[in-house]
Amino acid sequence: MGSNDVRVPLAPAPRFLDLRTASADPAAELRASLAADAPFIAPKFFYDPLGSRLFEAICELPEYPLTRAERRIFERHGEEIATRAGIDRPLVDLGAGNCEKAEQLFRVLAPSQYVAVDIAADFLHECLAALSLRHPGLPMVGLAQDFTFALALPDIVQPGPRTVFYPGSSIGNFAPHDALAFLERMRAACGPGGCVVLGADLVRHKHALDLAYDDPLGVTAAFNLNVLRNVNRCIDADFDVADWRHVAFFDPVTARIEMHVEARCDVAVRWNGGGRRFRATDRIHTENSYKYTLPGLGALLRRAGFGDTWLWTDEEDSFAVALAAA
Numbered sequence: 001m002g003s004n005d006v007r008v009p010l011a012p013a014p015r016f017l018d019l020r021t022a023s024a025d026p027a028a029e030l031r032a033s034l035a036a037d038a039p040f041i042a043p044k045f046f047y048d049p050l051g052s053r054l055f056e057a058i059c060e061l062p063e064y065p066l067t068r069a070e071r072r073i074f075e076r077h078g079e080e081i082a083t084r085a086g087i088d089r090p091l092v093d094l095g096a097g098n099c100e101k102a103e104q105l106f107r108v109l110a111p112s113q114y115v116a117v118d119i120a121a122d123f124l125h126e127c128l129a130a131l132s133l134r135h136p137g138l139p140m141v142g143l144a145q146d147f148t149f150a151l152a153l154p155d156i157v158q159p160g161p162r163t164v165f166y167p168g169s170s171i172g173n174f175a176p177h178d179a180l181a182f183l184e185r186m187r188a189a190c191g192p193g194g195c196v197v198l199g200a201d202l203v204r205h206k207h208a209l210d211l212a213y214d215d216p217l218g219v220t221a222a223f224n225l226n227v228l229r230n231v232n233r234c235i236d237a238d239f240d241v242a243d244w245r246h247v248a249f250f251d252p253v254t255a256r257i258e259m260h261v262e263a264r265c266d267v268a269v270r271w272n273g274g275g276r277r278f279r280a281t282d283r284i285h286t287e288n289s290y291k292y293t294l295p296g297l298g299a300l301l302r303r304a305g306f307g308d309t310w311l312w313t314d315e316e317d318s319f320a321v322a323l324a325a326a
């Protein structure tokens with residue numbers, strides 16, 4: 001400690017609200033989806049602490065260009081995005097994860113409040129604490145919430161107009177009809193004069209898309225199979241990861257990536273309150289990741305009731321950022 005140490009103003013600690021108990025019961029949801037005729041696990045169950053970190057690793061893979069493409073769009077068009085969105089507004093970040101994407105826009109958007117919403121409570125808590133040290137002047141709120149069923153913003157969130165941010169092509173996890181319903185809820189959360197800023201991955205060649213979700217290092221395989229460990233914890237199940245393999249492919253007919261875990265052999269799995277047998281090659285569907293076209297994205301936003309819409313893409317036209325007025 002010398003005489004030149006600088007006094008950093010103390011950042012007000014981010015407020016943190018856990019709203020998870022108010023929504024549906026994840027254990028009951030898992031038991032039902034695993035017992036269904038076509039068993040599935042909702043993608044939100046990927047994001048335990050290891051899953052959140054494996055997703056960060058996916059974003060570093062050369063085969064997975066989404067995150068970098070979106071970052072380039074924000075770099076090139078950030079000023080224009082801020083002009084259209086308006087500055088000095090609450091920024092509501094849905095599925096905030098490590099909060100990196102929103103942080104990139106703080107400089108241009110100059111938000112009046114940052115509201116980070118995510119299902120991964122512990123990971124969000126950690127990231128938000130670090131973020132608030134880097135941005136001591138910006139009031140922050142963390143909301144641990146499963147917003148796939150309802151998007152209820154508590155009173156602590158400053159009133160509209162708000163900028164609702166849904167980056168990273170997370171919208172791709174919704175089937176088209178559900179995406180529409182979700183966008184309508186996002187529009188309501190904006191308030192009059194607010195807007196959404198939405199990232200969407202675009203349809204590309206099947207080969208490139210297959211590789212983005214089945215990378216040779218096996219990072220995506222680890223991310224996918226790790227869901228079974230989270231299920232084990234949530235419902236006291238006894239899935240053995242070694243009995244399952246990662247399956248991922250682009251289906252051009254539905255314009256979506258499908259991810260599954262596939263049984264390598266006949267297995268019997270038990271969990272708290274149930275269990276089931278799986279035959280070798282039986283699959284559990286773990287994720288859909290829909291890809292959009294520019295006209296398709298525009299039409300979806302119009303149908304959800306949005307007004308003026310602007311679209312930006314990267315140089316390769318692999319990714320789009322849309323800004324739509326509520």
Ligand code: AVJ
Nearest residue numbers: 058168169170172173220289
């Ligand atoms: C976080 C839903 C946007 O669909 O690309 C990445 C998740 N799954 N690799 C995506 C994911 C496999 C990702 N989203």
